[in-house]
Amino acid sequence: MWTPKGFIDEAIEKVKDEIKDEKAVIALSGGVDSSVCSVLVGEAIGDNLTAIFVDHGLLRKGEAEQVVNTFKDRLNFIYVDASDEFLEALEGVVDPEEKRKIIGKKFIDVFEREASKIDAKYLIQGTIAPDWIESQGKIKSHHNLALPSGMVLEVVEPIRELYKDEVREIGAELGLPDSIIHRQPFPGPGLAVRVIGELTREKIQICQNADAIVREEVEKSGFNKQLWQYFAALTNTKVTGVKGDQRDFGYLVVVRMVASVDAMTAYVPEIPWELIRTISKRITSEVSEVTHVSLSISDKPPATIEFA
Known part of the structure; x- marks a missing residue:
């Protein structure tokens, strides 16, 4: 045995x-x-x-x-x-x-x-x-x-x-x-495939900070037990937002959570709304360069798990 x-x-x-x-x-x-x-x-x-x-x-x-x-x-x-x-x-x-x-x-x-x-x-x-x-x-x-x-x-x-x-x-x-x-799978190129466009130290740090919030909140909620991967990706898109009483122009971050058995296929499960709201609020308030947070809801296929 x-x-x-x-x-x-x-x-x-x-x-x-x-x-x-x-x-x-x-x-x-x-x-x-x-x-x-x-x-x-x-x-x-x-x-x-x-x-x-x-x-x-x-x-x-x-x-x-x-x-x-x-x-x-x-x-x-x-x-x-x-x-x-x-x-x-x-x-x-x-x-x-x-x-x-x-x-x-x-x-x-x-x-x-x-x-x-x-x-x-x-x-x-x-x-x-x-x-x-x-x-x-x-x-x-x-x-x-x-x-x-x-x-x-x-x-x-x-x-x-x-x-x-x-x-x-x-x-x-x-x-x-x-x-x-129980470390979730992480691609060899690292955040290079989660930061869209040219890589700079600033953009890498933004992605790291947003991703840390996603991981912390997902693991605190226990929802990670249902997931294969969960992370934040930084797009190369900037959108208008409001910080305090001022208009701001910051990055769009996309949150991705997928369930899978072997990563050959993956699907987005039903995610608790309170978890999504908490992650969004924390990223936009704690990561000053970000004004918008969106959620990726595409399965694999047609999408891939990673962004690039």
């Missing part, structure tokens, strides 16, 4: 046998898959694993601090603040696909730069079952990865046979906090 403890014990022995005394690296994002993978492999090989957390400056409010505080004393952990590099590379870019490509390339560049300092032989990846099933099984469980500089790392995927609910059980058994285990 499968149990979290049984899986952990077996996985630790497998990793020890495979990696032995060699060094390994992992890109730790703070998501449940990479977090569980990092701690699991850390239990097996200790400081021979280096977990590299690259902060691209496009994370949610407080997220970088949360990841650092969770792992800095538990793992051989490196925090890389690369936000200036990413934002410089993204300057003037409007097209969402171009944003994604730039972020993907820059991430590899930064991660590779840090990994090259470690002389690692293995790359740990948090691949889980849906990842390779959706790829029709074409990803091998053990293969080599050549990074752009010619650096070759052997790939190890300790949790590749697990599904998301099982990964969360493993995380709980390993003592990870609920904030990590």
Whole structure:
């Protein structure tokens, strides 16, 4: 019978046998898959694993601090603040696909730069079952990865046979906090796909502040238990509003809440009206650059979960 403890014990022995005394690296994002993978492999090989957390400056409010505080004393952990590099590379870019490509390339560049300092032989990846099933099984469980500089790392995927609910059980058994285990899915490009138009520090901060209010109110109400994702997106549209006795001209924020099983399809459930009103009032009163809040009610398909 499968149990979290049984899986952990077996996985630790497998990793020890495979990696032995060699060094390994992992890109730790703070998501449940990479977090569980990092701690699991850390239990097996200790400081021979280096977990590299690259902060691209496009994370949610407080997220970088949360990841650092969770792992800095538990793992051989490196925090890389690369936000200036990413934002410089993204300057003037409007097209969402171009944003994604730039972020993907820059991430590899930064991660590779840090990994090259470690002389690692293995790359740990948090691949889980849906990842390779959706790829029709074409990803091998053990293969080599050549990074752009010619650096070759052997790939190890300790949790590749697990599904998301099982990964969360493993995380709980390993003592990870609920904030990590039940972290809602977050796109790799981060807020780049939730800030429409050109990215600036100001617009990223506006989106972070609005999103923090959405997350706080949804979680306080308990409605998050019915949702797959819930967040705020910042449009590139400005609309007239009134702040105090003065007319104002501020941004339109869109709130999105969807329920889903696997993110292949998603729907907008019936949302308590009081929750919507509270979120709207808080955003327009606490985020000074915003004058209007709207609610996205489109399912996937035809819409996507993210905005760009």
